[in-house]
Amino acid sequence: MEIVWSHSFQLNGHCMNKKLELVPYEVTVRNPKKTTLVSCSLQNNATSFQLAKNPFEKSSYTHGFLTTKSVMDVSKVNSMVKEYTEDGFFEDAIRVYLDFIEYGFPVEFRFFPCLIKAYGGLCDVSKGKQIHGHLLKFGFLEDVYVKNSLLGMYWKCGAGGDAVEMFERMQERDLVSWNTMISGFCQSGDYVKSLTMFGRMVKERGGECPNRVAYLAALSSCGSIQCLTHGEEIHGFLVKNGLHSDEFLVSGLIEMYMKCGDIKNAENVFERIRDNDLVGRNRVVWNVMILGYVSNECLSLALDLFVEMLELGITPDSPTVVTLLVLCSQLLDLAVGKQIHGLILGLSLDDVRVGTALMQMYFKCGDPETGLQMFRRSQYYNLVMWGSVMSNCAQNGYPNEALQLFGEFMLDYGFPDPVILLAVLRACSFLTLKPRGMEIHGLAIKMGFDSDVFVGGALVDFYGKCGDMKYAQQVFHGLSTRDLVSWNALISGFAQNKCADEALMAFRDMQTEQIKPNTVTMACVLSGCSHLSVMILCKEVHCYLLRHWPETNALVSNSLISAYAKCGDIHSSWTVFEKLPVRDEVSWNSILLALGMHGHTNEMFATFEKMKEANLKPDHGTFTTLLSACSHAGKVDAGWKYFNSMMVDYTLEPRVEQYTCMVDLLGRAGYLNLAYDLIMTVPCSPDDRVWGSLLASCKHHGDTKLAEVVANHIFDLDPSSVGYRVLLANLYEDSGNLKEVSRVRTEIKYMGLKKQPGCSWIEVDNSIHIFVAGDHSHDQSEDIYATIEGLSLEMKRVGYIPQIQTASNDYWA
């Protein structure tokens, strides 16, 4: 086994709504595919981590080794302390020292700088305070080096307060003391205090010029809070002190300007040093410049600069290629991505970050198989990489793989982070795996991440998708902060579960809490309106959109087209469609669906032709819409034409939805055997809806014999199906086979099955009237039934056989 590299990293504190300032230690091990946190203690919150112990850990120092082996030489002991600290084995470093003094050797000054660093590595203030006391006891606290080391130790342990307290009490401060404080504030995210400290330093040290360390930290703080004014001020200092060509400070300046979005000034700094033989050829300066362009979305400028860099013979390193891979992921440019991959292989640039970025690039650029392969073949693994692969699988249609990977991950690590929980919840959401997702919820609670805004949002979404709005609301109300995503998850949950009133209520509450809705919110709200089929709501939302969203947006407009159609106002749908400046596939699909739904079949066919003329590619959804409309309009020939065109002209393999439409089309038109044969040739396994459609057609055409065959297929797939048993019973009733009617109905009773009666409603003058079959509770029901009777007579007269539900529904009431 070989330790490849080791470094410390910061657990992303923001995910937990708490600032985690302590730094765990991470070791990457070559060969065994695991990376494990070796030491990590999170002090400043209640969360306790069960950390997986690295089974491949470098053999540790054995207690008592010094005494038994008589390795007593002071300088040898000192170098052991140093070596262990450098390798990250802080406890061993400390043990060596403790053994040494326990054995009676005199405390020596030269141990301390390194020893204090080891205590810093433990990330445990209480232990850090022990060494502080120890130093006090032996009188080593007068030395400014020791004091500076202690300041650094406190910052590393996340105890900035202790560092500040000590710093303020220091009689004598040197440049390093100040720098430690400025960097300490900066690294723990307290950028304003870092800048304040920088200002104090300049003032209190009587105009003495700060060195590179202070300037770098100050510039980094300016960039992080996008404080251009102070950044420019520091730039001025640097020019005044002749430091503006220092290669470190040049990259610091460029980074600061880029983070502030001031590309012009970043370019000015870069242009000034470009021809400098030393700084102009500094790879980091180029990297910072390219990264700056990428983060400011100047993607082609970034790519140009990279090409120039290659032309000048400056060899890219891993940060360069990682940035370039991110760029490819944003451009969705697989071709360039593959070239970078080639470059990586040529330059042997393999580390965990390169591996992660490469994998991400393949996923984002539409080649998830290679992305997964990259992960499986990687030599390096860490939390980030695991998180990345699971998120990508969950988002790119591989939810089962995401769950499989999660299982493997848990065996290795034993604990997830918020990103991983988010990815797994998405997978469970996608697959509507309620019990599995609830296990994850339990885990999230155990880890203290359930109130995290991201995990919480995903939980709300998950429960919504699983149809459990009670739990979704419970999680939502337990969130400490609710962002747009969590509100959208709640509203979309209500909309999807047909709780349109609640969706609209949540939309109002959201605005009361001053959260600005986005396009996703509006699409969900409109979907709620269409479920209610209440026109006035639809209009209200449309007015809201006109007031608040002057610019048209595809997502929102498409939802509006569908919502108006579902509320019965096809003209408004058409107007919205006509006014769209740019129409995407979804816009065309929405208007086609609207036309089909309203029986405007010929207009729909014409619109489909226009869609093709506009060079938009029909997808599975388009054909489902077309076929479904053909089926309702009885247009068998047109249906066959589209079904074939789908396969021949657009190389779309029909899915179960399109087969269902075709079966429905043939069945309704009376070609029952043809429909049956079609089902038997379906390559994807037919579901109960395909068979159900044929059963309905059998009823319509009175084919009891085929109905029995079809029904058996359905009951094989779903033995508890009630609706289809009722349908079968009604079919027997139609054919006068009362014996069978009673058999099926007894069966339903015996099985304890109940059918939820369906209902219809209509909006008249802003009030909604609801009807169920055989219902006479409406105060105008006599008039209503008389009208139905009149209409049926009229239908019979023109040759239709009306299908009016008779009142015999008492057995399921």
Add this chain to the structure above:
DNA sequence: GTAGGGTTAG
């Protein structure tokens, strides 16, 4: 002997 630049996941 103390402080010390750039890159990855939702």
